[in-house]
Amino acid sequence: MGAQSLAVACGALALCLALAGATDPGFVVRITQAGLDYAHQQGITILEKELAQLKLPDISGDFRIRHVGKVHYGISSMDLRSFHLPHSRISLVPNVGLQVAISNAFAEVDGNWRVKIHFIRDRGSFDLKVENIYIKINLKLGSDASGKPTIDTSDCSTRISKVRVHFSGKFGWLYNLFHDAVESRFRKILENKVCTNVVSSVHSELQPYLQTLPVTAQIDAMAGIDYSLVAPPTATAQALDAYLKGEFFSLAHRSAVPFPPLPLAFPPDHDRMVYFAASSYFFNTAGFAYHAAGALVFEITDSMIPKDIEFHLTTSTFSAFVPQLEKMYPDMPMKLRLSTLSAPFLSIGPGGLSLKPVVDVQAYAILPNSTLAPLFLLTLTGNVSAVIDIKSSHIVGSLNVGRMKLSLKHSDVGTFQVRTLQSIMNILASSILLPRLNARLEQGFPLPLLDRIQLSNVLVRFHQNFLLLGADVQYQPRGWR
Known part of the structure; x- marks a missing residue:
């Protein structure tokens, strides 16, 4: 190998190492002209x-x-x-x-x-x-x-x-x-x-x-967002781009995310003053962080059922679908515990944002001495879509649940027809679980904004693997009301 060939080979190797070590952002901020x-x-x-x-x-x-x-x-x-x-x-x-x-x-x-x-x-x-x-x-x-x-x-x-x-x-x-x-x-x-x-x-x-740009933003008592720059801002002929880590993390114990961010093909939009590209990685680290913090466990008891729903979470109600309950645990209150074995994985495409969570539903009878007797374990799968917007400089959203499918994973009360529980689970999901999730999503997650910046004229668009938010900005001087 000649000296020139050796130089070319070394240059190619250095380029490969540089690309291998490069960090794709989970969140991009673009400032247009x-x-x-x-x-x-x-x-x-x-x-x-x-x-x-x-x-x-x-x-x-x-x-x-x-x-x-x-x-x-x-x-x-x-x-x-x-x-x-x-x-x-x-x-x-x-x-x-x-x-x-x-x-x-x-x-x-x-x-x-x-x-x-x-x-x-x-x-x-x-x-x-x-x-x-x-x-x-x-x-x-x-x-x-x-x-x-x-x-x-x-x-x-x-x-x-x-x-x-x-x-x-x-x-x-x-x-x-x-x-x-x-x-x-x-x-x-x-x-x-x-x-x-x-x-x-x-x-x-x-x-x-x-320096008022937040490097980390605490969301609640369990999680925060890492908005640190992964590289210096880059100027192009059309815009100024800032590449941020864009990663949720558990406040109690931060661990490495087991999946990498995907490259973002930023569209050439320049109608707004600023654009935010929130990748699927950004949203999926939220699920990972909250799952690691134990926040994706929900319990439903009879006291949580709205008064306009004409049934109670008791063995008497469920005995119509699970006959053995009336005999084994007559007229006892019940508790449902919903949990996920792994963090839910969200996908983003031109059609919108969706996820297919797999949720375990463990049913218990609450005995007179307050101990819990396991009854059966169901697996619930469904299609969930999301509506996204910007409100008060926060990304906010709401979930809509489509068709759900139930399967019996384990039973301590004998076999029964799982499909007969479909209507009850639909009611519990739509009247209890979904409102609680949407109430949290309505609070939103803060965008990385400099001090005293307000957003207006907002647009929301979906692209492959990322959500694009565009807005105009207004600087509010100190003392402004």
């Missing part, structure tokens, strides 16, 4: 206020005038009355980050001046107008060790093409001799000050705000 434009609008407003508070140093110097001699001047008490950024845009720089370009900005400054020529002294005030200010800012995106996004200024440049100063005073011919020197020095000072302020604002304002 419309979303960046909105964020840019909010940021420019803040930057404009920051630049208007620039502190400008005093200026002093000497120069010589032919036939007059040395002239000493000083500029002090400079006050930046305004700084306007009327024209700006934000652009995506693929594989790098973002670029903000500001053009035709202008500012106004006033202050005091003094001049000394031999024994002649004069002083007064001045107005200075700065026009055609051009600012270019390059922003580099990354992530820290905790999986939170980071942003830094990789480059900043400022160019000022016009500075006009007007001095008030008696010696107009004299001021005209040194205004060029003042304008030149002021231009250099302001160009440096602007970029220094931009870098400071990115570190003090923008970076802390990005």
Whole structure:
């Protein structure tokens, strides 16, 4: 093998290892150009206020005038009355980050001046107008060790093409001799000050705000969601993508998920400001986490049956379907315990979201001494579909149960026709189990949003292996009601 062939082989091996070690996200956030434009609008407003508070140093110097001699001047008490950024845009720089370009900005400054020529002294005030200010800012995106996004200024440049100063005073011919020197020095000072302020604002304002993105979100006493970045945000020609772990976990004991996330074929949608792609992996880790936490066990007793249902959960009721109950456990209350041997597995396709849970239903008779006597064990399978929406920045949903199928897994009271219990199980599932599940799903799961962001104009679409949520955003400043 030649050196060139060896290099190619090593390169191919390195690529394979890199791909093998890559982590597919369970959740993707995409910010479109419309979303960046909105964020840019909010940021420019803040930057404009920051630049208007620039502190400008005093200026002093000497120069010589032919036939007059040395002239000493000083500029002090400079006050930046305004700084306007009327024209700006934000652009995506693929594989790098973002670029903000500001053009035709202008500012106004006033202050005091003094001049000394031999024994002649004069002083007064001045107005200075700065026009055609051009600012270019390059922003580099990354992530820290905790999986939170980071942003830094990789480059900043400022160019000022016009500075006009007007001095008030008696010696107009004299001021005209040194205004060029003042304008030149002021231009250099302001160009440096602007970029220094931009870098400071990115570190003090923008970076802390990005850190408000939740890395973990606690849902309840049993589970949370890991929203940490699995890679730095990626800029393409059309959008900014953030790849998140998107994994539910048990708060009591976090264990490795026994299945990997699937690749997401993100569609080229750009009508909304932001899109969220929640993969089937994201939802299935929820089932895994709650199953591991023991939360997918439900017990049904007679007291839970709605009063408008005309039967009781007793051996007398079930003896019509299981004749041996009347003889073995006459007129005793019953309890049903529903559990799953494994976490339910959900699938997502263009037609929607569905799952086919397999549930064990263990029936007990409650004896007079409160102990439980096992009666029979049923296996219940069914088709369940889900309706998904966004409410108050949470993914919410509700379940609909289709046809269910019962089979007898074990009996302690002899054989009986299982199909005769179908109607009772349908009633119990629709009137007790489903409302409880839907009440929990109505509370929803929080989306990974920066502080003070509200969503509107929401759309929901289903794709192969993931749910796509689109929305426009609105930033609510502090104190907003």
